[in-house]
Every structure is written in structure tokens, then in C-alpha cells.
Amino acid sequence: MSAFQISQKALNATIPLASMASAAVLTMALAEPIMAASNAAKPSSTALSTPYTAQNGYAANKYAVTPPSQGTNPCAATNPCIAKAYPCTAQEVKRPANYKPYQGNESELVTLGSKLFKDKLLSSNGLSCDTCHQGLNMFQPSFSRPYPHEVIMSKNQFGMSHVFLDEMIQVCMVAPMAAAPLEWESKELAALVAYIETLQRQFKPNPPAAKSP
The missing domain is CATH 1.10.760.10 (Cytochrome c-like domain)
Structure with a gap:
């Protein structure tokens, strides 16, 4: 086998590896925004620990300045x-x-x-x-x-x-x-x-x- 044939065979072997590496990098790059958006959509534990806020409807009730269970006049x-x-x-x-x-x-x-x-x-x-x-x-x-x-x-x-x-x-x-x-x-x-x-x-x-x- 000539030196040219050996070099050509080695080059052909590296092309699929390079393609696979590029595909993996591209997949990770595309996945990052999706994961970030998913994480952003999850409410934090702090938000869940404050139930009596203007966001959950109590503000619409004129009697609910504090939780109704506390008997606010x-x-x-x-x-x-x-x-x-x-x-x-x-x-x-x-x-x-x-x-x-x-x-x-x-x-x-x-x-x-x-x-x-x-x-x-x-x-x-x-x-x-x-x-x-x-x-x-x-x-x-x-x-x-x-x-x-x-x-x-x-x-x-x-x-x-x-x-x-x-x-x-x-x-x-x-x-x-x-x-x-x-x-x-x-x-x-x-x-x-x-x-x-x-x-x-x-x-x-x-x-x-x-x-x-």
C-alpha cells in the first residue's frame, strides 16, 4: 500500500469522528436554552411559602388583609x-x-x-x-x-x-x-x-x- 493510500484511509476514518463530535456539541448547545427555560418556569420554594399575597387572589377580598383563619375584623x-x-x-x-x-x-x-x-x-x-x-x-x-x-x-x-x-x-x-x-x-x-x-x-x-x- 502506498503512502498516499495510507494517508487517505486515515483521513476517511477521522471524518465520522469529527462529525459525531460536532453533532454532540450542537445537541448540547440546543439543549441549554430548553433546560434554562424549564428551570425558570419552576416556582421557587420562597414563592410557595408566601400564600397570602396579591398574586393568589386574597387581595380581591376586602376582608382578607391577613389570612381569614386569623379572624381579622x-x-x-x-x-x-x-x-x-x-x-x-x-x-x-x-x-x-x-x-x-x-x-x-x-x-x-x-x-x-x-x-x-x-x-x-x-x-x-x-x-x-x-x-x-x-x-x-x-x-x-x-x-x-x-x-x-x-x-x-x-x-x-x-x-x-x-x-x-x-x-x-x-x-x-x-x-x-x-x-x-x-x-x-x-x-x-x-x-x-x-x-x-x-x-x-x-x-x-x-x-x-x-x-x-
Whole structure:
């Protein structure tokens, strides 16, 4: 075999090796952007450890300044009376000046009030009026007396010595149900008043309520 033939044979043997090496380099080069994109798409452990952020929907809920499980009062974010047990002031649950309650058909109001009494969507914490008062439970003996009169909860938490029935409804909206008061001249507030007045007539205190002074 001549020197030329030996040289040509060696050259032919190196071409496939060079091609294989080039292919491997090209494959790795193309794979790097794909791997980088895949790694970038994975959320970091830090992102997963902060669930109550604007990115996951809690910011859309006005009651969720902090996780709902911590029982945040909806008024706490903006009300300056935050040092009180309930930062919403008594003024928010007290009849406004020149207040004129909604007037409507009594039967229709009672029917609507009965539905609202059981409606958990009125609250921010899954409670309804019926949660506490189903079957006339948890009403104080004084509930049988005409309003306005003293109610311990409104007196202790809002400093109101006597309340009207619509004011007492607003107290319950803000305190146990952790929501904003209803509009004062709304049909909904008038409906709850009308329905609760029917419960008042059915209520038999035990022991009998003390007579009003």
C-alpha cells in the first residue's frame, strides 16, 4: 500500500469522528436554552411559602388583609379606632340623622327577611343570623320587650345603653358576622326588622323578662 493510500484511509476514518463530535456539541448547545427555560418556569420554594399575597387572589377580598383563619375584623384596615375590641365605632351602627326606614309591603318584607336571616353571604365568616338564633335560641329575656332597650352585647362592645331593633341588627352585622353594616334605608335592613319582629312575638322568655322601668 502506498503512502498516499495510507494517508487517505486515515483521513476517511477521522471524518465520522469529527462529525459525531460536532453533532454532540450542537445537541448540547440546543439543549441549554430548553433546560434554562424549564428551570425558570419552576416556582421557587420562597414563592410557595408566601400564600397570602396579591398574586393568589386574597387581595380581591376586602376582608382578607391577613389570612381569614386569623379572624381579622374587616374594619381594622382603615378605622382609626383599632384599639377597641371592635374597631368600628358606635356611630356606624347607630341610626343616622334624618333616618327614614324603607317602607314596603309588610308581607313581602317578612318573606325577604326570613331568607336573609338564614343567608350566610351577608357575613364574611360564614355565619348567618340563624346560626346563633335558630329556633329562637340565644335571645336574651329582654328580647320580648319593645325596642329601644338595653342589650348587653351592644352596651359592652359599642357603649350603647339602649338600641332600636335596626341598630341591633347592625351591631350583629359588624360584630359576630364581621361584615359592613347594611345601608340604613335599604330594603334588606327593613326586611330583617320586619321578620325579627315576628320572632319577637313568638318569643317566650324563660325566666320571664323583667319589666321595663
